[in-house]
Amino acid sequence: MSGNEWENRYQTGDMPWEKGEPSPGLVDFLAAHPDLTRANVAVPGCGTGHDVRAWAAAGFDAWGFDLAPSAIRLSNEKTQGAGVNARFLQSNFLEDAPPAPFDWLFEHTLYCAIDPSLREDYLQSLLRWLKPGGQFLAVNYMIHDKDGPPFGTTQQELMERFSPHFDLIRGWVPRSYSNRAGLELMLWWRRKPASSSSP
Numbered sequence: 001m002s003g004n005e006w007e008n009r010y011q012t013g014d015m016p017w018e019k020g021e022p023s024p025g026l027v028d029f030l031a032a033h034p035d036l037t038r039a040n041v042a043v044p045g046c047g048t049g050h051d052v053r054a055w056a057a058a059g060f061d062a063w064g065f066d067l068a069p070s071a072i073r074l075s076n077e078k079t080q081g082a083g084v085n086a087r088f089l090q091s092n093f094l095e096d097a098p099p100a101p102f103d104w105l106f107e108h109t110l111y112c113a114i115d116p117s118l119r120e121d122y123l124q125s126l127l128r129w130l131k132p133g134g135q136f137l138a139v140n141y142m143i144h145d146k147d148g149p150p151f152g153t154t155q156q157e158l159m160e161r162f163s164p165h166f167d168l169i170r171g172w173v174p175r176s177y178s179n180r181a182g183l184e185l186m187l188w189w190r191r192k193p194a195s196s197s198s199p
């Protein structure tokens with residue numbers, strides 16, 4: 001979908017992805033890892049910012065990015081009075097440069113939202129936005145749909161796309177929103193140092 005189409009979804013309230021709370025898998029991950037070095041984290045395709053606020057509440061320097069101006073407006077509105085510091089910018093993850101390279105990048109229903117023909121662009125954007133050695137935490141939506149968004153993926157496709165540039169730290173099936181139970185796969189990756197990435 002184009003940026004205008006995403007914006008239209010917000011303006012008409014047609015947002016089935018909006019659950020009113022952060023990804024349960026992310027909440028559990030942050031609770032289980034209080035010892036992680038606090039650093040900056042980018043959340044592209046952040047929607048109304050629930051995941052960004054969860055990272056911020058855990059002490060990270062959390063930034064949310066979204067193509068749709070209304071997503072950024074709603075993110076800022078929901079963050080006012082939430083007791084956390086989080087920053088939101090309108091940005092096209094597939095085309096724009098990051099404001100600064102990030103230590104962490106969190107993926108949650110952006111990969112499945114973009115056209116599958118753009119997945120190689122997604123990988124190149126990830127390499128542009130994330131520092132070598134940086135960590136990529138993804139909540140992958142493991143559906144089979146070909147007529148998205150959301151568009152499906154498989155574990156094999158994810159491994160083939162990301163493992164040339166990333167080492168897998170851990171993968172697991174997380175706790176999910178009730179209508180996605182058993183349909184998500186969390187993959188925690190560390191980007192290889194620049195010199196050891198395959199071309």
Ligand SMILES: C[S@@+](CC[C@H](N)C(=O)[O-])C[C@H]1O[C@@H](n2cnc3c(N)ncnc32)[C@H](O)[C@@H]1O
Binds near residue numbers: 019
């Ligand atoms: C399915 S929604 C998920 C929103 C949020 N991650 C959540 O789970 O609530 C996908 C979001 O990605 C945004 N988006 C789509 N393409 C994008 C792009 N190229 N760059 C940044 N955001 C994009 C849309 O505007 C939308 O807010």
